Amino acid sequence: MSILKCDDLIMQFGGLAAVNHFSLSIEAGTIKGLIGPNGAGKTTVFNMITGNYKPTSGNITFxxxxxxxxxxxxxxxxxxxxxxxxxxxxxNLSVLDNVLVGFHHKIKYKLYDAVMRLPRFKSEERIMHETCLQLLDRVGLKDRAYLKADELPYGDQRKTEIARALATGPKLLLLDEPAAGMNPQETTDLMYFISEIRDKFDVTILLIEHDMRFVMGLCEDVTVLDHGEKIAEGKPADVQKNQKVIVAYLGEPDA
Ligand SMILES: Nc1ncnc2c1ncn2[C@@H]1O[C@H](COP(=O)(O)OP(=O)(O)O)[C@@H](O)[C@H]1O
Ligand SMILES: [Mg+2]
Incomplete structure (x- = not known):
């Protein structure tokens, strides 16, 4: 079953079509990769899907x-x-507090209750706190719960961000270059982490990544963007051999 469909999306910034006639479909339960050189339009696609940008034209169904x-x-x-x-x-906030931010939209108590410290506020706060600790336990960060975010190694900061996203109870998780800036060990660790998240939380994942090893090792399906247009799509091994993809990446110093 396809859970997300992008149909003929165009995102125009002045004279520049950052994304042009882009279509995409994501099957439930898969880990899909969106790759392409810098400036190809990958983040713009995310911004349209998540509502941060309103597409110039085209449709998105979820x-x-x-x-x-x-x-x-x-x-x-x-x-x-x-x-x-x-x-x-x-x-400056703890890992726990950072993840609590993700629960925000679920908060039912009113500001008045919070200010007056009425019982309903206290019980909701306690429930959220406990739920949050359980979430951190499931992602292996429970022993870091009370550390400040900037005291964590880089890899754990990334995991905390993913935990915060999971706190909203998503069916679809979009990760924009999760392995950027990581060393090879952290990158391998993150691959296992993301694969486990998919299974434990029953989420579908769309991720943007530069690191080819990461994409090839983790994604079941890959879409390649270049200059705002889709140039290839399919299994990672096939996409990697695609001549258009090779050419698109040749000019890329850090690909
Ligand atoms: N808000 C914006 N205003 C103007 N141009 C933008 C904006 N967002 C992205 N762009 C342009 O769109 C193109 C694609 O950018 P982006 O989606 O960030 O690429 P990628 O994530 O693939 O590196 C770039 O040329 C970028 O400068
Ligand atoms: Mg980007």
């Missing part, structure tokens, strides 16, 4: 309902979460 042009928080509420290319943690 579980067979149109989400084109919806606000990001509405899309989160429908079961989609993302991480960003640059780490966006609150560096």
């Amino acid at each position: 579980f067979n309902e149109s989400i084109t042009g919806l606000k990001p928080y509405k899309i989160v509420a429908r079961g989609m979460a993302r991480t960003f290319q640059n780490i966006r943690l609150f560096s």
